[in-house]
Amino acid sequence: xxxxxxxxxxxxxxxxxxxxxxxxxxxxxxxxxxxxxxxxxxxxxxxxxxxxxxxxxxxxxxxxxxxxxxxxxxxxxxxxxxxxxxxxxxxxxxxxxxxxxxxxxxxxxxxxxxxxxxxxxxxxxxxxxxxxxxxxxxxxxxxxxxxxxxxxxxxxxxxxxxxxxxxxxxxxxxxxxxxxxxxxxxxxxxxxxxxxxxxx
Numbered sequence: 001x002x003x004x005x006x007x008x009x010x011x012x013x014x015x016x017x018x019x020x021x022x023x024x025x026x027x028x029x030x031x032x033x034x035x036x037x038x039x040x041x042x043x044x045x046x047x048x049x050x051x052x053x054x055x056x057x058x059x060x061x062x063x064x065x066x067x068x069x070x071x072x073x074x075x076x077x078x079x080x081x082x083x084x085x086x087x088x089x090x091x092x093x094x095x096x097x098x099x100x101x102x103x104x105x106x107x108x109x110x111x112x113x114x115x116x117x118x119x120x121x122x123x124x125x126x127x128x129x130x131x132x133x134x135x136x137x138x139x140x141x142x143x144x145x146x147x148x149x150x151x152x153x154x155x156x157x158x159x160x161x162x163x164x165x166x167x168x169x170x171x172x173x174x175x176x177x178x179x180x181x182x183x184x185x186x187x188x189x190x191x192x193x194x195x196x197x198x199x200x
Contacts, residue, residue, distance in 0.1 A: 002200050003042050003079040011197060012111055013052040015045040015076060020059035022072045022119055026132060027082065033133045034089050038082050046077040048111035048196065051174075051186045055114070058172035066163060068121030074132050074182060075115040078108035080200045095135045097179060107185045110196040114174075115182045118164050128164075129157035132182050141165075142178040 006012050015023050026032045028039040047055065055071065062069055083106045086099045100106035107113035115133075118126045129147070130139040137143055138152060141161065147153035161181050168174040174184035185192075 001197050003044065003077070003081075006043070006046055006077070006199060009197070011049055012046045012077070013049045015047065015052075015073060018047075018052055018055050018059070020063065020070060021055065022070050022123070024072060024074060025076070026074050026115075027078065033135065034086065038085055042079060042082075044075075044077045044079065044082075046111055047114065048186075051076075051112050051114065054168075054172035054174055054186050058167045058174075061171035062118075062163075062167045065166070066118075069126075069163075070119050070123075071167065072117050072119045072125065073114055074117060075108065076113075077111045077199060078106060080105065080109045080198055083109055098133070098135045105193055105198055107189055107192055109198050109200075110192050111199065112187060112192050112196060113183065113185045115180075116164065116168065116184065117182055118160065118167070126160040126163075127157050128160055128181055129153045130181070139181055140179045141176055141181050 001009060023045060025044060028044065029037055059071055062071060080102060084102045087102050090096045090099055117128060117132060120126060130136060138147055144153060144158055148158055165176055168184045169176060174186050177183050
């Protein structure tokens with residue numbers, strides 16, 4: 001299915017219908033690692049309805065645990081054609097570990113993944129110790145204990161990451177990954193690739 005046709009597909013839900021979130025799709029502007037607008041006229045403010053329901057559960061937990069805070073969605077549906085551009089941009093580098101190989105297909109392209117952070121009651125992003133799409137080891141959840149011990153990650157920064165994970169993993173049913181604190185998938189990747197619709 002092409003991204004241009006997503007509005008007529010019953011399995012997808014617009015982000016604006018999810019109460020309690022903020023949206024700043026970074027690939028729809030220049031504030032991203034490629035440095036240019038990758039979405040252009042494409043409307044990518046969507047998730048699969050199953051993932052959208054998970055976000056709603058996450059928002060409910062966040063409202064209880066940290067009143068005034070909101071989930072900020074940085075990326076949701078990412079068409080396969082854009083995934084190819086990200087992959088090609090990193091050709092010849094060691095940074096491709098941060099981008100799913102288009103030959104397999106990113107879970108973003110099925111509307112079953114999102115990139116997110118948290119904002120406080122003034123709309124300021126919480127300090128996570130590294131930025132969205134900052135392709136360094138400090139961004140790796142699996143290395144947090146090491147960076148906490150060395151002082152490169154502060155207890156407050158780790159607490160912010162833990163709140164984000166509790167929100168999306170414990171309540172929303174998402175899964176995190178080892179090298180990006182901002183990325184979360186819903187359901188098993190092989191299952192998604194086999195049974196869900198990929199958006200081109």
